[in-house]
Amino acid sequence: MPKPISFDADLLFVESVGTGTVHIAVRYEAHHLAEDEVTEVVSGGAAFVALSISPTVTRCGKRTFPQFERDHVKTTRFADERLCAACYRTLVPEDQERAFEHDTPNDAGAAC
Numbered sequence: 369m370p371k372p373i374s375f376d377a378d379l380l381f382v383e384s385v386g387t388g389t390v391h392i393a394v395r396y397e398a399h400h401l402a403e404d405e406v407t408e409v410v411s412g413g414a415a416f417v418a419l420s421i422s423p424t425v426t427r428c429g430k431r432t433f434p435q436f437e438r439d440h441v442k443t444t445r446f447a448d449e450r451l452c453a454a455c456y457r458t459l460v461p462e463d464q465e466r467a468f469e470h471d472t473p474n475d476a477g478a479a480c
C-alpha cells in the first residue's frame with residue numbers, strides 16, 4: 369500500500385538522460401534526518417559528508433547520485449508522459465497531484 373509523503377518532504381524529479389524517463393525521489397528536510405539518524409551515528413564534519421554523498425533513491429528503487437552523475441540529472445521541466453509509471457504508482461492520490469506540479473516544455477513556448 370502506498371504511504372503518504374510527509375508534509376516537510378519535497379518531491380524531487382530526476383531525469384534519466386539515456387531514456388528521458390523522469391523518476392520521482394523524496395527529499396526530506398535536513399532537520400528530519402538530523403533528529404532521526406545522522407546525529408546518533410556520526411557527528412560534526414562526518415555527518416555533513418555522509419549526507420552529501422548518500423544516494424538519491426527513487427520511488428521505483430533506482431539509486432542515483434544526481435550531484436555526481438551525468439546519467440541522471442535533477443529536472444523541474446518535463447512533459448507529463450515522461451514521468452516514470454513505477455514511481456508514480458507508489459504515490460497516494462494526494463501525492464500524485466504533487467507529481468504534476470512541475471513545468472512542462474510548453475510553458476517555455478508560451479513565455480516567449
Ligand SMILES: [Zn+2]
Pocket residue numbers: 390391392426427428429430452453454455
Ligand atoms: Zn522510477
